[in-house]
Amino acid sequence: MQIMSSLSGAARRTSSPVLPVPTRGVLRRLVDALASGRSGLVVLALAIGAGAGGGAIVFRWLITSFTHLFSGHADYSDAGHAANPHLSALGIWFVLLTPVVAGLIYGPLVYKFAPEARGHGVPEVMYAVARNSGRIAPQVAVVKSLASALCIGSGGSVGREGPIVQIGSALGSTLGRVVGAGEDRMRLLVACGAAGGIAATFNAPLAGVFFAMELILTSFAAEGFGMIVLSSVTASVIGRAAFGNAPFLTLPPFHAAHVSQLALFAVLGIGAGIVGVAFSKILYAIEDACDWAWRWPEWARPAVGGLLLGVVLLVLPQMYGVGYPVLENAVAGKYAIGFLLVLLIGKVVATSLTIGIGGSGGVFAPSLFMGAMAGSAFGLAAQDLFGTGAGPVGSYALVGMGAVFAGAARAPITAVVILFELTGEYSIILPLMAAIVLATLTSKAITGDTIYTLKLRRRGVDLSAPAPASPFAGITVAEVMEPVPAALTATTSLSQAADALAVSRHGALPVTDADGSFLGVATARAVAEVLSEGGHDTEPVGEVLFVPKPVHADNDLAGALAELVGATPSGLPVLDETGTCLSGWITHQAVLAAVHRGPA
Structure with a gap:
């Protein structure tokens, strides 16, 4: 009981999934390969291209469906001053109401779940790549799809490219975060998503590649070019399977100019x-x-402003x-x-x-x-x-x-x-x-x-200027890491682990095998849960490990911070140059101390 009581306080300070050792090992190798290996990058580029292609299909279907719903036509811009057959009693005046009704739906949706989905989208992706390590909230893909489809379908005079770039980029960013990709790879995955979205929705694979490299990455590195091409081609194949091989516009033959x-x-x-x-x-x-x-709540702005847009559509239905x-x-x-x-x-x-x-x-x-x-x-x-x-x-x-x-x-x-x-x-x-x-x-x-x-x-961000200096510039993980806590072995019993965890500083201890190689982390919460559910105290602690994303002693502290943000309160293990043995431990307190001290 004393052990359980001691553990209960530590358990509240940390959380971890419990995975069997064999499963943990397989997942660790798979994730590491995707996060850092060249072959893993190819797999990710293909997956993002497939996801962007699928997203483009869904997005265009949503636009078509909402356009039929709100206007009664496949494309009202070419219908003249026609009435909506679903609302024939309103005649041509229905265009005053459709932007209002749609605004009442997507206004609160964007305001509550993804404010960055407002507007035309590409600047947000450019900012994420240049200043935010390629990180885009995963809900952006869903919210942007619905909001843009509702806006366009109800008469909003905007295009598909901004939304599909943001949708594809959000998919790339989310997949990168799932596998724990580094900053450079995250930026590349975001660009892959942008290229795939453009390629699929416009049936223009080359344009997708150059759009991503010229506007999103602003560079033409060879490896990045290859991965973006893979993503763009994959998305284009999927898009052509759904939309056919014709360009997104039907244009007359062009004759060479004299x-x-x-x-x-x-x-x-x-x-x-x-x-x-x-x-x-x-x-x-x-x-x-x-x-x-x-002067009123932002969520109501699209609906109220929709009345003005409706007036424009009433005068010029070609703008629908x-x-x-x-x-x-x-x-x-x-x-x-x-x-x-x-x-x-x-x-x-x-x-x-x-x-x-x-x-x-x-x-x-x-x-x-x-x-x-x-x-x-x-x-x-x-x-x-x-x-x-x-x-x-x-x-x-x-x-x-x-x-x-x-x-x-x-x-x-x-x-x-x-x-x-x-x-x-x-x-x-x-x-x-x-x-x-x-x-x-x-x-x-x-x-x-x-x-x-x-x-x-207009927000005070100049992408042509150097990125603001990080408070961690010049500081490596080795300079701020704490000593390695007394490690447990994989064969340590749960009862012995409980005693050690009860007096540990962070409620978590590293676990190594017989030769000292790092296996994972045992937390007070994981051990407490197993014991409280009737687990035998003689079971080895190796059965309740989780493997956090490790960092290395020579990493910049700024890069390690991105991993530490998603870590449990216990911090992260610091591995040596071989990537197998522990050389230290980095915690949130160590980072705060580094901010206070500044670079040496």
């Missing part, structure tokens, strides 16, 4: 760069206006949802210049308002939409001035799509690749590259930020 037309495409590139920057500035100006005007059919009509030359400019301005306002009221969705598809409108209008004007020598209107629309995105996001490689994948025509490369490079240079000359980095800069 050399004399390159000057026109150059002018278009400069103009498109200005449009991209203007979109970025207006987006955040409207968001600021919404922030200034709103992503609007790909309207984009395709513009590329096909079905609209006049005046109406194209109205659609361009309408998309800027509708997308900015959707984000400003707290909606959830991407800005990639809206930038393509704006590029198609601007490019088509430019092409029609060029035909009026130069006749048939200016070339087809569709070619200007296609180049405008890539150029406006490049002007807004300043991701020229991604812009070139995705337009090439859309058309499958190599002849697009020369005018496309010329316009995109000029759009990028124009954007850079006007502003130092992109549509993604500006959101972070």
Whole structure:
């Protein structure tokens, strides 16, 4: 009884799962292989690609289902001022209500479970990779899927790319945390998820790869490139099995531009760069206006603001949802210049308002939409001035799509690749590259930020600046670790272990085998539970071990902290360079003492 009483206090200070020794050994080897081995990285990349592909299928199904539910059409943007057949008594006025109803659902959902799911998503992933060791809350994938699908399905004028990037990245981050991946590998797994999401939802595996490397990782390391390609290809295969092999847009054939037309495409590139920057500035100006005007609970903001969005949809139903059919009509030359400019301005306002009221969705598809409108209008004007020598209107629309995105996001490689994948025509490369490079240079000359980095800069985060110095900079685990507690052997009986644990400092002791190799940790709680459930006190303590994530003496303290956060209060064992024997013990108290002292 005295032993049990002594253990009960220590048991409250620690918790651990109880695993049989054989099972523990197999799981440990498997997790270690996934967390650090090269073959394990391949398995993780494939798994994340499969997960992102499956997530893209579910996400697109949700968008389709909610669009049918709220509008009664497969895509209301091309339906004109049509009534919802489910609510025919309301006529065309139903669009005033759909954003409100959806906002009442996703507003509280985002506010309570994942505030980072609000907005267009990519900046949050960029921040997680650059400043948060690739850590994204696992619930983001579910909340973002539902919130964005509800927003788009009810009329929100946003795209699919931001949500699917955040969904895939959350899957990658979650899997990395499950296997205990290090910081560098976590960042790579997040990028794999982003690439897989883009590849599957847009049937664009190359664009997925370059989007992840140009915008998320901002590097082109060889190993990272290979893993991202694996993830992107896997997701694309799964996406094509569900959606078919056709591109996500149906576009007319593109004909090679004559050399004399390159000057026109150059002018278009400069103009498109200005449009991209203007979109970025207006987006955040409207968001600021919404922030200034709103004085009530945040969870209600999407519903109340949905009334304003409904007014825009009532005037311009072409702004409903992503609007790909309207984009395709513009590329096909079905609209006049005046109406194209109205659609361009309408998309800027509708997308900015959707984000400003707290909606959830991407800005990639809206930038393509704006590029198609601007490019088509430019092409029609060029035909009026130069006749048939200016070339087809569709070619200007296609180049405008890539150029406006490049002007807004300043991701020229991604812009070139995705337009090439859309058309499958190599002849697009020369005018496309010329316009995109000029759009990028124009954007850079006007502003130092992109549509993604500006959101972070407004929060005081500058991704181009060095990361803030860690208070643990220059400190290694060896400098702060405590001496190894008196270890138990695997054959120590539970009664003997209970006596030792009752007087131990942290309610936990390391367990080694006969040659001193580290096996795991025995905690007061685990031993107390076994004894209280009728276990024999002569049973070996090796039957109740758990294996925490170990660290090594030469590790930076900043890196070890990420593992310590998820550890039990007893701390973590510190292993020697061989990875088998104990050289110390690191605890939360040791880290706090290091913060107080600072680097030596």
